[in-house]
Amino acid sequence: MTPAGADAGLDGGPSLTPPPFTGAEQAAAYKELGLTDAEYELICEKLGREPNGVELAMFSLLWSEHCAYKHSRKLLGRLPTKGERVVMGPGENAGAVDIGEGYAIAFKVESHNHPSAVEPFQGAATGVGGILRDVFAIGARPIAMLDSLRFGELDSERSRFLLDGAVRGIGHYGNSIGVPTVGGEIYFEEPYEHNCLVNAMCVGIAKQEDMVRAAAAGVGNAVVLMGASTGRDGIGGASVLASAELGDGDEAKRPTVQIGDPFEESKLLECCLELLGKGLLVSLQDLGAAGLTSSAGEMASAGGVGIDIDVARVPLREADMEPFEIMVSESQERMLAVVEPAKVAEVLALCEKWQTGAAEVGAITDNAHVRVLDGEEVVGDMPVEALVDGCPLYDLSPAEPQGWIYGNRTTLATDTAAEETLLALLGSPSVASKRWAFEQYDSVVGSRTARRPETADAAVLAIPEAENAIAISIDGNGRRVACDPYAGTIEAVLECAQNLACAGASPLGLTNCLNFGNPEKPTPAWQLDRAVQGLADACEALQVPVVGGNVSLYNEGPEGPIYPTPVVGMVGELPDPANAAPSVFAREGDAIALLGPFEPSLAGSELAKLRGELDAGLPQPDIATVAAACTTVREAVRSGKLSSAHDVSDGGLACALAESAIGTGIGCRVDVQPLRSRGCSPEEALFGEGSGGFILSGERAVLESLGATLIGEVGGNAIEIAAGDRSLSVELAVAESSWRSLGELLDGAYR
Amino acid sequence: MVWGVLQFPGSCDERDALHACGLTGEARLIWHEERDLGGVDAIVVPGGFSYGDYLRAGAIARFSPAMEAVAEFAAAGGPVLGICNGFQVLCEADLLPGALLLNENLRFVCRQVDLIDAEGGRLSIPAKHGEGRYWVPEKMLDAIEANGQIAFRYAPGQNPNGSARDIAGVRNEAGNVLGLMPHPEHAVDAMTGSTDGLQVFEAVAGSLV
Numbered sequence: 016m017t018p019a020g021a022d023a024g025l026d027g028g029p030s031l032t033p034p035p036f037t038g039a040e041q042a043a044a045y046k047e048l049g050l051t052d053a054e055y056e057l058i059c060e061k062l063g064r065e066p067n068g069v070e071l072a073m074f075s076l077l078w079s080e081h082c083a084y085k086h087s088r089k090l091l092g093r094l095p096t097k098g099e100r101v102v103m104g105p106g107e108n109a110g111a112v113d114i115g116e117g118y119a120i121a122f123k124v125e126s127h128n129h130p131s132a133v134e135p136f137q138g139a140a141t142g143v144g145g146i147l148r149d150v151f152a153i154g155a156r157p158i159a160m161l162d163s164l165r166f167g168e169l170d171s172e173r174s175r176f177l178l179d180g181a182v183r184g185i186g187h188y189g190n191s192i193g194v195p196t197v198g199g200e201i202y203f204e205e206p207y208e209h210n211c212l213v214n215a216m217c218v219g220i221a222k223q224e225d226m227v228r229a230a231a232a233g234v235g236n237a238v239v240l241m242g243a244s245t246g247r248d249g250i251g252g253a254s255v256l257a258s259a260e261l262g263d264g265d266e267a268k269r270p271t272v273q274i275g276d277p278f279e280e281s282k283l284l285e286c287c288l289e290l291l292g293k294g295l296l297v298s299l300q301d302l303g304a305a306g307l308t309s310s311a312g313e314m315a316s317a318g319g320v321g322i323d324i325d326v327a328r329v330p331l332r333e334a335d336m337e338p339f340e341i342m343v344s345e346s347q348e349r350m351l352a353v354v355e356p357a358k359v360a361e362v363l364a365l366c367e368k369w370q371t372g373a374a375e376v377g378a379i380t381d382n383a384h385v386r387v388l389d390g391e392e393v394v395g396d397m398p399v400e401a402l403v404d405g406c407p408l409y410d411l412s413p414a415e416p417q418g419w420i421y422g423n424r425t426t427l428a429t430d431t432a433a434e435e436t437l438l439a440l441l442g443s444p445s446v447a448s449k450r451w452a453f454e455q456y457d458s459v460v461g462s463r464t465a466r467r468p469e470t471a472d473a474a475v476l477a478i479p480e481a482e483n484a485i486a487i488s489i490d491g492n493g494r495r496v497a498c499d500p501y502a503g504t505i506e507a508v509l510e511c512a513q514n515l516a517c518a519g520a521s522p523l524g525l526t527n528c529l530n531f532g533n534p535e536k537p538t539p540a541w542q543l544d545r546a547v548q549g550l551a552d553a554c555e556a557l558q559v560p561v562v563g564g565n566v567s568l569y570n571e572g573p574e575g576p577i578y579p580t581p582v583v584g585m586v587g588e589l590p591d592p593a594n595a596a597p598s599v600f601a602r603e604g605d606a607i608a609l610l611g612p613f614e615p616s617l618a619g620s621e622l623a624k625l626r627g628e629l630d631a632g633l634p635q636p637d638i639a640t641v642a643a644a645c646t647t648v649r650e651a652v653r654s655g656k657l658s659s660a661h662d663v664s665d666g667g668l669a670c671a672l673a674e675s676a677i678g679t680g681i682g683c684r685v686d687v688q689p690l691r692s693r694g695c696s697p698e699e700a701l702f703g704e705g706s707g708g709f710i711l712s713g714e715r716a717v718l719e720s721l722g723a724t725l726i727g728e729v730g731g732n733a734i735e736i737a738a739g740d741r742s743l744s745v746e747l748a749v750a751e752s753s754w755r756s757l758g759e760l761l762d763g764a765y766r
Numbered sequence: 767m768v769w770g771v772l773q774f775p776g777s778c779d780e781r782d783a784l785h786a787c788g789l790t791g792e793a794r795l796i797w798h799e800e801r802d803l804g805g806v807d808a809i810v811v812p813g814g815f816s817y818g819d820y821l822r823a824g825a826i827a828r829f830s831p832a833m834e835a836v837a838e839f840a841a842a843g844g845p846v847l848g849i850c851n852g853f854q855v856l857c858e859a860d861l862l863p864g865a866l867l868l869n870e871n872l873r874f875v876c877r878q879v880d881l882i883d884a885e886g887g888r889l890s891i892p893a894k895h896g897e898g899r900y901w902v903p904e905k906m907l908d909a910i911e912a913n914g915q916i917a918f919r920y921a922p923g924q925n926p927n928g929s930a931r932d933i934a935g936v937r938n939e940a941g942n943v944l945g946l947m948p949h950p951e952h953a954v955d956a957m958t959g960s961t962d963g964l965q966v967f968e969a970v971a972g973s974l975v
Binding site for chain 1: 785817875877892
C-alpha cells in the first residue's frame with residue numbers, strides 16, 4: 016500500500032524501502048527493540064502495513080517508556096499544573112514562571128541514571144548538557160544548576176568510583192559552560208548500589224517576548240539542524256537492526272556511550288540565544304533521547320503539521336551511517352530549528368559566526384506525516400499521530416507489599432552514648448557536609464549567587480532584571496519514601512517549601528523527576544502510584560503548580576528496585592536577596608527557638624538506618640500546619656529580623672543545631688524539654704525526624720513574637736543539649752571533624 | 767577610562783568582567799576575531815575555557831587576532847589584566863612569566879580565598895579553577911620575586927592548588943601586565959560575598975593616571 020501523502024513535499028518516488036525481515040525474524044527484531052506483540056500489531060494497523068527498518072527503529076524509541084511515558088502518563092494527570100504565574104507548563108522543553116518586569120524563570124529537572132551507572136563521568140556530564148539544552152531551547156539563558164545524586168554506601172569501591180566520576184562530570188560540563196552549580200543533595204543507600212541516580216536541574220532566565228515553543232509551524236518552512244555533527248553515539252536497542260544489516264564477521268557497529276563537549280554546547284547556547292533574540296527562529300527543540308526521531312516527531316505533533324527530514328543532508332561524523340542510525344543517534348550538542356525560508360541564510364551566517372555547525376535538513380509539510388528521505392529515496396513514512404501519540408498508555412497493577420521489603424544493616428549499637436550517636440550521625444555520608452563535592456563546582460559565575468552551598472537552606476540568586484531574587488531547593492529522601500511513598504513524597508515537597516521559607520521565598524513552581532523501579536511489577540507500581548498522589552496532594556495544598564518534569568523507571572539492580580525516589584525541585588521568589596537568612600548562627604547571645612508543628616519520630620530516620628531498624632510506615636505530615644509555619648518563617652526572614660533560619664531534616668534537631676554551629680564556629684546551649692511536652696522521648700527529641708521544624712536564632716523578643724518555642728541560646732564552643740538521660744555535650748571541633756569527614760574518606764581512597 | 771573585555775568562544779566570565787569594569791569606567795566586549803582594539807584604555811582577558819581549552823589552557827587563544835593586538839598594546843605600555851583563563855592565555859602568549867599547571871589534588875576547586883597584595887593588604891576573593899598551580903623554574907622564581915613581580919599570594923594556609931611560594935598573581939617586568947587566578951570580577955558586590963575585587967580594577971585603572 017502506498018502511504019497517503021507520500022508524493023507531497025519533496026519529489027522522491029513513492030516506493031518505500033521494504034521491511035528488513037519477514038515473519039519470525041521481524042518478530043525477534045521488534046521484541047529485541049522492546050515492543051510487545053500487541054504494540055507491533057497496533058503499529059501495523061496504524062501504518063496499514065509492516066514497518067520497514069527505519070520505521071521500526073523510530074517506533075521502538077518513541078513507543079518506549081522513556082519517550083511515551085506509557086506507564087506513568089495516566090498518573091501524571093493528577094498533578095496540578097495551572098497557576099497565575101505559569102508561563103509555560105508541562106509539554107514544553109522546560110516549564111517557566113513569571114518573575115515580573117516581563118521576565119520568566121525557566122526550569123526543569125531530568126535524570127541521566129542509566130548512562131551514569133555505566134560511565135559516570137560522561138553520563139553525568141551529558142545529563143548536565145541535556146538539561147541545559149532544554150532550558151535554552153525555550154529561549155532562556157541558563158543561570159543555575161543543581162544536582163540530586165544517589166549512590167550505594169561509600170564503603171563500596173563501586174559507589175566511590177561512581178560518585179567521583181559523576182561529580183567530576185558535573186563539574187566538567189557545568190564549569191566549562193559558565194553556568195554556576197549552586198546547590199544539590201547526595202544520599203548514600205544500599206539500594207542504589209547498582210543503579211545510581213544522577214538528576215540534574217537547570218534554571219534559566221528569559222525575556223518573555225523572546226521565548227519560543229517547540230511546536231513546528233508554517234508549511235514550507237525550513238528545518239535546520241544546528242550544532243555538532245551526528246555520529247553513532249548512544250544508538251541503544253536499535254543496534255539490533257545494525258547487526259542485521261551486516262554480514263557475519265563484519266566490523267561491529269558497536270553502540271557507544273554519548274560523549275559530551277561543553278565547548279560545542281557553549282557556542283550552540285550563545286548562538287541559539289542570539290538567533291532567538293533577533294527573532295530568526297519559528298521554533299526550537301533540543302535533540303535528546305531518540306535524537307532526530309523524537310525532536311522532529313514531537314515538533315510536528317505539537318504543531319499539527321508534517322515534517323520531512325533528508326538524512327543525506329545531515330552532517331555526519333562517520334560517512335557510512337545507515338538512515339535509521341542517523342534518525343536515532345543521540346549525539347550531543349544538537350538543536351533542531353524551524354526557520355522561515357527567507358531567514359535561512361541569516362541563520363546559517365550567525366551559526367558560522369559562532370563556529371557551530373548548521374545544515375538545512377528538511378521542511379515542514381501539510382501532510383501530517385514524518386517522512387525520512389535519503390536523497391531521492393523515501394526510507395520511512397509514518398503518520399505523526401501514530402508515531403508520537405499512538406503508543407498505548409497502560410494502567411498499573413499496584414499492590415502494597417507486606418512490610419519492609421528492603422534490607423537493614425546495623426552499624427551503630429542501640430546503647431551507644433548520646434555523644435557518640437551524634438558524631439556517628441554527623442559523620443554518616445548522607446548527613447555529612449558535601450563540601451568535597453560542591454567545591455568542585457563553580458558556584459559563582461554569573462554574578463548572581465547571593466547564597467552559596469551550605470550557607471543557607473536554599474540557593475539564592477539575584478534577578479536584577481526584575482529587581483528581586485529567586486531561591487531554589489532540590490530534595491527527595493528515597494529512604495523515607497520507601498517507608499511510606501505517600502507521606503515521604505509529601506515530606507519532599509514540604510522540605511523544599513521549608514528551605515525556601517528559610518530564604519524568605521514564596522514558591523512559584525515545581526519540577527520533579529520520578530525515579531522508580533519496574534512499573535510492570537506490583538510493588539514499584541504501588542510506590543509510584545502513592546508517590547504521585549502525595550506529590551499531587553502536597554502541590555494542591557501548597558498551591559504550587561507542577562510546570563514540568565521527567566520520569567525514570569526500571570531502576571533496578573539484581574537485588575530489586577531502588578528506593579522509590581521522587582526528586583522535587585522548587586523555585587520561589589523573594590524581594591531582597593540580602594535578607595535571605597543564613598542557615599548558620601550569627602552571634603553569641605542570640606536566642607534559639609523551634610518553630611512549627613514538628614513531631615519527631617525515629618521512623619525512617621538516619622538513626623533508624625544506622626541501627627538497622629528500618630520498617631514500613633511514617634507518621635502522616637499535616638500539610639496545612641507546615642504551610643502556615645512556612646508563611647510565618649518567610650515573613651520573619653523578609654523583615655530581616657532573624658539571625659538564622661534552618662529546617663530540621665536528616666539526623667534531627669541535634670544535627671540541625673550542630674550544622675548551624677559548625678558553619679559559624681559558635682556553639683549552642685539547648686534544652687529540649689519543651690519538645691518532651693509534644694510526647695516524644697529524649698532520643699526522639701534529639702534525633703527524630705519529620706516535617707515542619709524550623710530552628711531560628713535571633714533576639715528573644717523577636718522569636719517570642721513569632722510564637723516560637725525558646726529552647727536555648729547561641730554561645731560557647733560546644734554543642735550542649737539537655738535531654739534528660741540522653742543529654743550530650745560535644746566540642747565544636749570534634750563535631751566538625753565528623754561532619755567534614757567526607758573529603759578525607761574520598762580523597763584518601765583516590766590519592 | 768574605557769575597558770575592553772576580550773570574548774572568545776568558550777569564555778565564561780566575560781559578562782561578569784564587563785560588569786566589574788563598568789563600575790570603574792566604560793566597558794565593551796571585543797570579539798576574538800577583531801584585530802582592532804578600538805582605542806580602549808585597558809584590556810581584560812577574562813576567565814572561562816577559551817576555545818574549549820583544548821590542547822592546553824590558553825594555548826589556542828594566544829593565537830587569536832585579538833591577542834595579537836593585545837600583545838602590541840601591552841608592548842606599548844597599555845594595561846592588561848588577565849583573570850584565570852586570561853592569566854593562562856597571557857602566560858601562553860609570553861606576556862607573563864611562568865605557567866599554570868593542574869591543581870595539586872587534580873580537582874577543580876571553587877573557594878573564597880584571602881589574598882595578600884604586594885603592600886601587605888588582604889583581599890577576600892573567590893578562586894575557581896582546575897589548572898591554577900603557578901610554576902616557573904626555581905631560578906626565575908627568585909628573579910621575579912626580586913623584581914617585585916609577585917602581585918598576589920594566597921594567605922598562609924589558603925593556597926588552594928599547590929602554587930609555588932603561594933603565588934596567586936604576577937606582573938610583567940614593566941608592571942603593566944597583571945595576571946591572577948582568583949576572580950576579582952566576582953568580588954565587586956557585598957550581595958555576592960565581597961567588594962575587595964574592586965581594588966584590583968581600580969589599581970589597573972589607576973596605573974593609567
